[in-house]
Amino acid sequence: MAVVEIEELTKVYRPFLGGVGVLALDKLSLTIEQGQTFGLVGPNGSGKTTTIKLLLGLLYPNRGKCRLFGRKVFDMQVKDRIGFMPEAPYFYDHLTGEQLLNYYASFFKMSKTQRRERVDELLSMVGMQERRKMLLRHYSRGMLQRIGLAQAMINDPELLILDEPTSGLDPIGSYQIRNLILELKHLHKTIILSSHLLGEVEHLCDQVGLLHRGKLLACGTLGELLPEAKQAHICVQVSEAAQHELEAMGFQGERVDGLLQLAAVPVDQIGPVVDLVRKSGGELYEIHRQRQSLEDFFVQTVRQKEVASE
Amino acid sequence: MRATKSICLNMVGEALSRLIFQLILVFGIAFMIAGFCFTYLAPGEEVKMLKDLGLTVVAIFGLLLAIYLAVSTIGPEVERRTIYCLMAKPVKRHWFYLGKFLGSMAILAISCLIMGLVLVFALYLKEQAWNWALLGAVSLTYIALVVVNALVMAISTFASPMLATVAGFTFWGLGYTQSYVHQLATHADNPTSRVMLEIMGVLIPDLQRFDLREAVVDLIHVPPSYVYLVTAYGLAYLVVMLAIGIIAFNQKQM
Numbered sequence A: 001m002a003v004v005e006i007e008e009l010t011k012v013y014r015p016f017l018g019g020v021g022v023l024a025l026d027k028l029s030l031t032i033e034q035g036q037t038f039g040l041v042g043p044n045g046s047g048k049t050t051t052i053k054l055l056l057g058l059l060y061p062n063r064g065k066c067r068l069f070g071r072k073v074f075d076m077q078v079k080d081r082i083g084f085m086p087e088a089p090y091f092y093d094h095l096t097g098e099q100l101l102n103y104y105a106s107f108f109k110m111s112k113t114q115r116r117e118r119v120d121e122l123l124s125m126v127g128m129q130e131r132r133k134m135l136l137r138h139y140s141r142g143m144l145q146r147i148g149l150a151q152a153m154i155n156d157p158e159l160l161i162l163d164e165p166t167s168g169l170d171p172i173g174s175y176q177i178r179n180l181i182l183e184l185k186h187l188h189k190t191i192i193l194s195s196h197l198l199g200e201v202e203h204l205c206d207q208v209g210l211l212h213r214g215k216l217l218a219c220g221t222l223g224e225l226l227p228e229a230k231q232a233h234i235c236v237q238v239s240e241a242a243q244h245e246l247e248a249m250g251f252q253g254e255r256v257d258g259l260l261q262l263a264a265v266p267v268d269q270i271g272p273v274v275d276l277v278r279k280s281g282g283e284l285y286e287i288h289r290q291r292q293s294l295e296d297f298f299v300q301t302v303r304q305k306e307v308a309s310e
Numbered sequence B: 001m002r003a004t005k006s007i008c009l010n011m012v013g014e015a016l017s018r019l020i021f022q023l024i025l026v027f028g029i030a031f032m033i034a035g036f037c038f039t040y041l042a043p044g045e046e047v048k049m050l051k052d053l054g055l056t057v058v059a060i061f062g063l064l065l066a067i068y069l070a071v072s073t074i075g076p077e078v079e080r081r082t083i084y085c086l087m088a089k090p091v092k093r094h095w096f097y098l099g100k101f102l103g104s105m106a107i108l109a110i111s112c113l114i115m116g117l118v119l120v121f122a123l124y125l126k127e128q129a130w131n132w133a134l135l136g137a138v139s140l141t142y143i144a145l146v147v148v149n150a151l152v153m154a155i156s157t158f159a160s161p162m163l164a165t166v167a168g169f170t171f172w173g174l175g176y177t178q179s180y181v182h183q184l185a186t187h188a189d190n191p192t193s194r195v196m197l198e199i200m201g202v203l204i205p206d207l208q209r210f211d212l213r214e215a216v217v218d219l220i221h222v223p224p225s226y227v228y229l230v231t232a233y234g235l236a237y238l239v240v241m242l243a244i245g246i247i248a249f250n251q252k253q254m
Helices: A048-057 A097-105 A112-125 A142-153 A171-186 A198-204 A240-248 A267-279 A296-310 B002-017 B017-039 B042-072 B077-078 B082-087 B093-127 B134-156 B160-178 B178-187 B191-201 B213-218 B224-251
Strands: A002-013 A022-033 A037-041 A062-067 A082-085 A159-163 A190-194 A207-212 A217-221 A230-237 A253-256 A259-266 A281-290
Touching: A002 A048, A002 A190, A022 A048, A022 A062, A022 A207, A022 A217, A022 B077, A037 A048, A037 B077, A048 A062, A048 A082, A048 A159, A048 A190, A048 B082, A048 B134, A082 B082, A097 A142, A112 A198, A142 A159, A142 A171, A142 B082, A159 A240, A171 A190, A171 A198, A171 B093, A190 A198, A190 B042, A190 B224, A198 A296, A207 A296, A217 A296, A230 A267, A240 A253, A259 A267, A267 A281, B002 B017, B002 B093, B002 B224, B017 B042, B017 B093, B017 B160, B042 B093, B042 B134, B077 B082, B077 B224, B093 B134, B134 B160, B134 B178, B134 B213, B134 B224, B160 B178
Parallel strands: A037 A190, A037 A207, A082 A159, A159 A190
Antiparallel strands: A002 A022, A002 A062, A207 A217, A230 A259, A230 A281, A253 A259
């Protein structure tokens, strides 16, 4: 079932007093199925945040339409089923973490007991139980990010929209947030993740959409976008004699800490190499079939587009 | 209604925790207490002076607060992006707007009540009698303040806080000179000028009607029918301002 359906969505920012507008989104069409983790990537100004704002009903499109769960984005029944975490969230700093979650919970049909239980559950989930009575103005960036994720999940949403969830966090903070997202993924939540951190997107997402200057340049699963390489990297522990035999087969290796590293072994030659290692009494440490990284794909695609537009 | 109530209560909590709100209130009360210094006047004059000064302080500090609340309602929510999380929840735009407006009304009511009670108590110390009529005068000032608040809030949905603030003070100033505007319209020779002045007379409420200082100071009886009529007059403007604000906010691109 499609959770997000976007058709020919176009957004132009026009100045208040008229003049030339800025095309932020140009006929964007995409569909996100239930349970998918969709990565929205693109350089600054590519239209990621505009797409999210249109999905949340914060902006009105000039053309095209977007639907969530088959309904218009302004429908209150849709809002009951979604959660949103903005980039670098800022919240009402006169509230404590617990009060903030209670405040956001008050917009949903929950009894006081349900609300209390949900707030407790979320504070534990994001590791903020001990800071629940602390005013938000005293929270660090990482704590705000975690409470931001908690507020996005207050209604146990089916669709989570996360805008740069780990931006500005230290490595441990990023790791914790990534793990939380993975937990949500395992709970079969549909997630839209907008991020500059391509490694993070590659690690967390099943599908990726690459936006550039408001246009969708590429969209698909990581397997579709980043086909596996036809070569592999093999790491073995073999005798000198076996190494010579491998060289005779045409595989030049390099010894690192006693292990022989064979780079660029054609996929159809993996079998014979493994057989030789076994016969010689050697040990196989690693076979890694490399593929292009999302970062390489991103840079390559954006550059191609820029060259074409010049 | 649940969402409107939550937003309203949150706004009240936030405003009460802000230093600027506390300062406006403290300065207002301090000015009233300063009225005690006027002891060189004749006893009757002293009380008149206190009433006049007290009600003027309520109006001026109330105006500052009404404009501050109005410009800090929509703009900062968008700038700080707190509104993004809120709009992702089941909250309709007009519920949000109404919640914020009701929050402003509540804060202004609290402020006017505190300042009014301080004034009544100060006069009790002078006259040894409770003058509750003062609270009636404060109530009408409160309605005028709410009207200004609604106008500035409506303007701040599409204009900068600076522009909305200037508009608020201008509106207040013009509102107090409406009787002159009416006189000018009556005596204007040029038909275009007359029409323009008449339109201005309709668009901007006559805020002097909400000012009962003279009546309170000179102990003139104000019939309840006058109070009801002026209240209805203020509410009519309020409804129009609110409707304009909601329509503008519904169109707002955030």
